[in-house]
Amino acid sequence: MGANHDDHHHAPDGRGRALRLGVGGPVGSGKTALVAALCRTLGPSLSLGVVTNDIYTTEDADFLRRAGVLDAERILAVETGCCPHTAIRDDIAANLDAVETLEHRFGPLDLVIVESGGDNLTATFSRGLADEQIFVLDVSGGDKVPRKGGPGVTTADLLVVNKTDLAPMVGADLGVMARDAAKVRGQRPVLFTSIRQDPTAATVADWVSERVMAWSHTHATPVS
Amino acid sequence: MNPALLLIADSRLPAGGHAHSGGVERAVASGAVHDVPSLSRFLRGRLHTAGALAAALTSAAALQASCTPISPAPDTTEAGTRDVTEAPPATEGGAEGGDDRESPWVRLDDEVDARTAAPAQREASRTQGRLLLRVARRVWPSSVLDELARTVPDPHHPIALGVAAHAAGATPEEAALAAAYHAISGPATAAVRLLGLDPVAVHALLAAFTPDLTAVAAQAHFAATSAYPAPHLAPRWEALPAYSAPALDLLAEQHAQAEIRLFVS
Ligand SMILES: Nc1nc2c(ncn2[C@@H]2O[C@H](COP(=O)(O)OP(=O)(O)OP(=O)(O)O)[C@@H](O)[C@H]2O)c(=O)[nH]1
Numbered sequence: 107m108g109a110n111h112d113d114h115h116h117a118p119d120g121r122g123r124a125l126r127l128g129v130g131g132p133v134g135s136g137k138t139a140l141v142a143a144l145c146r147t148l149g150p151s152l153s154l155g156v157v158t159n160d161i162y163t164t165e166d167a168d169f170l171r172r173a174g175v176l177d178a179e180r181i182l183a184v185e186t187g188c189c190p191h192t193a194i195r196d197d198i199a200a201n202l203d204a205v206e207t208l209e210h211r212f213g214p215l216d217l218v219i220v221e222s223g224g225d226n227l228t229a230t231f232s233r234g235l236a237d238e239q240i241f242v243l244d245v246s247g248g249d250k251v252p253r254k255g256g257p258g259v260t261t262a263d264l265l266v267v268n269k270t271d272l273a274p275m276v277g278a279d280l281g282v283m284a285r286d287a288a289k290v291r292g293q294r295p296v297l298f299t300s301i302r303q304d305p306t307a308a309t310v311a312d313w314v315s316e317r318v319m320a321w322s323h324t325h326a327t328p329v330s
Numbered sequence: 331m332n333p334a335l336l337l338i339a340d341s342r343l344p345a346g347g348h349a350h351s352g353g354v355e356r357a358v359a360s361g362a363v364h365d366v367p368s369l370s371r372f373l374r375g376r377l378h379t380a381g382a383l384a385a386a387l388t389s390a391a392a393l394q395a396s397c398t399p400i401s402p403a404p405d406t407t408e409a410g411t412r413d414v415t416e417a418p419p420a421t422e423g424g425a426e427g428g429d430d431r432e433s434p435w436v437r438l439d440d441e442v443d444a445r446t447a448a449p450a451q452r453e454a455s456r457t458q459g460r461l462l463l464r465v466a467r468r469v470w471p472s473s474v475l476d477e478l479a480r481t482v483p484d485p486h487h488p489i490a491l492g493v494a495a496h497a498a499g500a501t502p503e504e505a506a507l508a509a510a511y512h513a514i515s516g517p518a519t520a521a522v523r524l525l526g527l528d529p530v531a532v533h534a535l536l537a538a539f540t541p542d543l544t545a546v547a548a549q550a551h552f553a554a555t556s557a558y559p560a561p562h563l564a565p566r567w568e569a570l571p572a573y574s575a576p577a578l579d580l581l582a583e584q585h586a587q588a589e590i591r592l593f594v595s
């Protein structure tokens with residue numbers, strides 16, 4: 107619900123706007139925990155906004171607001187009408203509206219993170235919504251998931267395998283996961299995390315800040 | 331029929347419509363809609379009230395747009411980016427002077443407001459209108475869409491739909507038909523998702539409504555042409571219908587308060 111009262115429909119080439127980072131992956135893999143960690147780690151140095159896509163409540167947005175990692179007004183929730191993957195892939199209008207509302211209210215921003223509603227392995231972000239995307243799996247889904255592939259695992263700009271602290275408990279072999287992921291992803295990076303053990307998600311935050319730097323170099327506002 | 335109408339009426343038009351149930355989600359939650367026959371009654375009521383109203387207002391918007399000659403959007407290639415916050419020159423669509431309050435789009439938007447009693451319905455209509463306007467400006471660039479965005483950035487959905495249909499080359503009567511279809515197709519799809527109804531049975535239901543769609547669109551268009559007797563005459567707003575559906579208004583208000591929901595409206 108972004109009540110924008112100005113004409114700020116952006117040109118689609120991305121110049122002069124924030125990097126848009128999609129965070130997707132199956133239900134409960136730790137997407138919201140990762141978004142909170144990124145806000146914690148990057149918030150002091152970057153100007154951020156967050157859009158959440160909850161399935162039937164505003165739970166994720168409320169969690170992030172309560173966590174106090176970011177000003178509450180910089181977090182917007184979008185409803186997705188039973189179809190979380192539609193809202194990030196086929197009909198991105200409501201998400202774009204929310205992203206642009208944040209940029210308009212608080213801009214210029216460096217980074218807008220869009221968390222998708224937890225869905226299945228086929229849900230990926232449209233390039234019209236996210237410039238970069240992270241796909242978050244967790245080890246408790248089983249160490250076979252990277253082998254099964256799917257567009258999220260295969261094509262995301264970064265694959266995060268979270269909850270490594272649980273690996274011994276669920277009998278997941280991280281070596282197998284790393285090998286299978288490398289097989290389907292080629293050169294694309296994979297990071298193993300335990301946000302429980304490292305609430306700053308330092309390795310992922312490094313990757314994101316590097317992407318933000320690269321984006322701001324290539325998409326600076328032309329000097330007028 | 332202009333083929334662009336197919337694109338405008340297609341539920342896959344990426345303008346955010348998939349997240350709106352038109353009151354069906356709350357009607358399902360209350361038990362009022364629970365199977366195909368009860369959905370049929372809901373859709374019939376919706377089509378002949380909210381749908382007929384939306385169709386007339388959409389047709390009116392398309393007619394008003396047709397008073398403004400279409401010109402292609404300004405060339406954007408040279409500047410690299412187009413500063414969309416910069417207003418295009420005002421068109422001579424009946425506005426006297428440069429005051430936006432006098433803009434015919436502001437006036438028509440006020441007429442829609444006056445016919446949309448529930449605040450939740452207004453909000454849902456404006457949200458969908460804003461998203462449709464954004465999509466239409468990229469798909470069918472035209473000065474009349476730019477002018478609408480400048481004077482009413484959050485237009486009601488029927489206004490955005492009528493102007494988008496015009497920009498796409500459809501007639502005002504075709505625009506009314508798209509609005510009537512929109513009034514039932516979105517809620518029907520939402521019911522399929524919420525209740526797990528047989529999608530083929532629901533499509534058969536929609537097919538059975540096609541004579542009603544034709545009739546509603548024709549009546550709506552008749553009302554709109556009465557409201558715009560001639561390009562040089564002031565619109566007769568009172569010729570536009572003002573049907574209401576108190577049950578839909580109540581459902582919309584309840585939905586806006588609901589803690590758990592899947593659809594925006
Ligand atoms: N053990 C362990 N638990 C974690 C870790 N990261 C997140 N969790 C927990 O996993 C649960 C789900 O985390 P969320 O961040 O809500 O997951 P999500 O992917 O956002 O879930 P949805 O949005 O519902 O799809 C929460 O109880 C987290 O505390 C981790 O590294 N280790």
Ligand SMILES: [Mg+2]
Binds near residue numbers: 137138139166221224
């Ligand atoms: Mg979450």
